[in-house]
Amino acid sequence: MNTQIVADRELAAASLATMWKIRRFEEAVEDLYGRGLMHGTMHLSIGQEAVPTGACLALNKDDYITSTHRGHGHCIAKGADMERMMAELLAKETGYCRGRGGSMHIADTETGNLGANGIVAGGIPIATGAALSAKMRGTKQVAVSFHGDGAMGEGAWHEGVVLAAMWQLPVVFLCENNLYGMSMSSEKAFNLDQLSDRAKGYGIPGVTVDGNDVQAVYDATKEAVDRARAGGGPTFIEAKTYRWRGHSKSDKNLYRTRDEIDEWRGKDPIPHFEALALAAGGLTQADIDAVRDNVRTELRSAVQRANAAPDATADDLLSAVYAR
Amino acid sequence: MTIETTAAQPAAAPAPAETVTMTYSEAIRDAMRIAMAKDPAVFIMGEDVGTYGGAFGVTGELINEIGPERIRDTTISELGIMGAGVGAAMTGMRPIVEIQFSDFTAQAMDQIANQAAKIHFMLGGAVSVPMVIRAPGGSGTGAAAQHSQSLEAWFVHIPGLKVVMPATADDAKGLLLSAIDDPNPVMVIEHKLLYKTSGEVRTGDIRTPLGVAAVPREGKDLTIIATGVEVSRALEAAEILAADGIEATVVDPRTLKPLDSDTILRTVKATGRVLLVQEAVRTLGFMSEVSAIISESDAFGYLRAPIKRLAGLDIPIPYAPKLERASVPQVEDIVAAATDLVRKW
Numbered sequence: 001m002n003t004q005i006v007a008d009r010e011l012a013a014a015s016l017a018t019m020w021k022i023r024r025f026e027e028a029v030e031d032l033y034g035r036g037l038m039h040g041t042m043h044l045s046i047g048q049e050a051v052p053t054g055a056c057l058a059l060n061k062d063d064y065i066t067s068t069h070r071g072h073g074h075c076i077a078k079g080a081d082m083e084r085m086m087a088e089l090l091a092k093e094t095g096y097c098r099g100r101g102g103s104m105h106i107a108d109t110e111t112g113n114l115g116a117n118g119i120v121a122g123g124i125p126i127a128t129g130a131a132l133s134a135k136m137r138g139t140k141q142v143a144v145s146f147h148g149d150g151a152m153g154e155g156a157w158h159e160g161v162v163l164a165a166m167w168q169l170p171v172v173f174l175c176e177n178n179l180y181g182m183s184m185s186s187e188k189a190f191n192l193d194q195l196s197d198r199a200k201g202y203g204i205p206g207v208t209v210d211g212n213d214v215q216a217v218y219d220a221t222k223e224a225v226d227r228a229r230a231g232g233g234p235t236f237i238e239a240k241t242y243r244w245r246g247h248s249k250s251d252k253n254l255y256r257t258r259d260e261i262d263e264w265r266g267k268d269p270i271p272h273f274e275a276l277a278l279a280a281g282g283l284t285q286a287d288i289d290a291v292r293d294n295v296r297t298e299l300r301s302a303v304q305r306a307n308a309a310p311d312a313t314a315d316d317l318l319s320a321v322y323a324r
Numbered sequence: 325m326t327i328e329t330t331a332a333q334p335a336a337a338p339a340p341a342e343t344v345t346m347t348y349s350e351a352i353r354d355a356m357r358i359a360m361a362k363d364p365a366v367f368i369m370g371e372d373v374g375t376y377g378g379a380f381g382v383t384g385e386l387i388n389e390i391g392p393e394r395i396r397d398t399t400i401s402e403l404g405i406m407g408a409g410v411g412a413a414m415t416g417m418r419p420i421v422e423i424q425f426s427d428f429t430a431q432a433m434d435q436i437a438n439q440a441a442k443i444h445f446m447l448g449g450a451v452s453v454p455m456v457i458r459a460p461g462g463s464g465t466g467a468a469a470q471h472s473q474s475l476e477a478w479f480v481h482i483p484g485l486k487v488v489m490p491a492t493a494d495d496a497k498g499l500l501l502s503a504i505d506d507p508n509p510v511m512v513i514e515h516k517l518l519y520k521t522s523g524e525v526r527t528g529d530i531r532t533p534l535g536v537a538a539v540p541r542e543g544k545d546l547t548i549i550a551t552g553v554e555v556s557r558a559l560e561a562a563e564i565l566a567a568d569g570i571e572a573t574v575v576d577p578r579t580l581k582p583l584d585s586d587t588i589l590r591t592v593k594a595t596g597r598v599l600l601v602q603e604a605v606r607t608l609g610f611m612s613e614v615s616a617i618i619s620e621s622d623a624f625g626y627l628r629a630p631i632k633r634l635a636g637l638d639i640p641i642p643y644a645p646k647l648e649r650a651s652v653p654q655v656e657d658i659v660a661a662a663t664d665l666v667r668k669w
Contacts, residue, residue: 064415066411095448096447096448096450097446097447097448097450098448098449099448100445100446100447100448101446101447101448105446105447107447107450107451108450109450109451114411114414114415114451115443115447115451117439118438119434119438119439122407122434122435122438122439124407125403125404125405125406125407125408125410125411125435126407126408126410126411126414126435126439127411128404128407128408128411129407129408129409129410129411129412129413129414129415129419130411130412130414130415131411132408132411132412132417133411133412133415133416133417134415136367136393136394136412136417137416137417143411155403156403156404156407156434156435158404159399159401159402159403159404159405159407160404160407160408162399162401162404163398163399163401163404163405163408166398166399320444320445320449321444321445321483321484322444322484322486322507322508323444323449323452323453323454323507323508324507
């Protein structure tokens, strides 16, 4: 029986803080973008916060993740610094990628994040490779490859999973099924009752969980990670969730209904978690308020400091292409 | 100007005078054996590289010496293999990924072009991808259009990759060992017709530095710049030309990126005539770039004749032997073009 997160004061506060950080970070990004203070594009994961929060709780700092174009949540949950993330999005020299990557390429190797990825399923075989490396080096590290339901139509997904299964690598393929690959509904796209049915075809365990429930995601990830670390090979997890915002800034939400969006807003993972933590006695209302206020203060300060940092410089672009 | 991407090469052991005769294929295997003995992070991954010994027998019996953990047979999954190479390279390993035919890199292109090549830059320098991709290119084996292409220009066109085309057995070894040392993804394009050719190869842990051209022959009348299998054809042509009183310099860039432009321009200035020879299709091929580099440089003023390109026809490689041979520059084509250049100008 795993730890009851909501009943454990420290874990509950940390998990709630992670979800709030993701939510507030992305709200700030949306706001800055809307006011013309941030350029480029962005893919927001508001509504999906419980998935990276629960999954990363089951990981060690030196475990690897690969992430997606919708990757702010994974990055934050794995332990990245919001100021350096925000600096990256604000095109600053102090950003994680020195302004060369932006939202879609943030990585933080210090916390094992091998990077968001602008190519759907691009991170799948890379996670397989990181797991292969961990196995060959004998480090007991595990890799978790976050991906969306859309990635499951890609050849890279298939090839990455096939190799991982053949070599029984310590990797977890974690699908955040937010019900749409851009506008394509996953129900329509895949002729499966649940996406985890596909795991059997690859000879690996598969499970579907409520992606808006931190505990459910944690439990499934913990089991998969423990098995991977013990040499039991890969696992596929489908975490069902929903993205409240459009795919990106171009999205007019023509492919889904207002009712559907409202229904999922009603399943907001944050108040859900707060209610459970209150009921279980892990957190008091004062604790909950404190977490929310602290995150707000932290985020505000991160934005201010990021904004004050020097702009990314074009001085050494040519010499930055190759490692020395 | 040498493009400023040449990585500092670790000091190689003092150049041993000793050489042995071995095939191009054996030289590559020797390099991999040496690298794997020295560094436990180096491993080979690819289709049928294990017991089968590789589609062209390059890994041979390495699996018996080194074992299946580091001579790693994969499923037929070029994209997956390439991505696994990228992930392993980002996390402390130094994979050598073998792709059976360079044509199949098309299957793996996302991981080569969008991931391996870009990660170091895109992630702000925090990570590097020290991976070697070995893939044989070229025609001449009757394998037709999907197994015979010369795709080097694709890779040269992607910032973040280094591209190497060894033309001799010694370079096949020396360049590969340099590629394995390099902290960047390096595409090593071998040539199928060269695998069984032999040459003198330096013994031991030697290097041919990346970004340094070879000048295997010097002559005063024209400069022939050739890559891959065309280097040996150019040298053979130079012998024939010499009998006819035409003395050719032959330049083998060896590394297409970073390119040793200095040597190219120096030799062009010395002869005033230049013949560029590539097996790849003509349009926007590597030699188009070499031509542009010469045209834009002060070597232009030394030219006594227009720059001449000899290249593969702009067609898929056909199957029938006569058609295949007619598709890419042969020795007699080089002789004819060189003679024309020198006699006319």
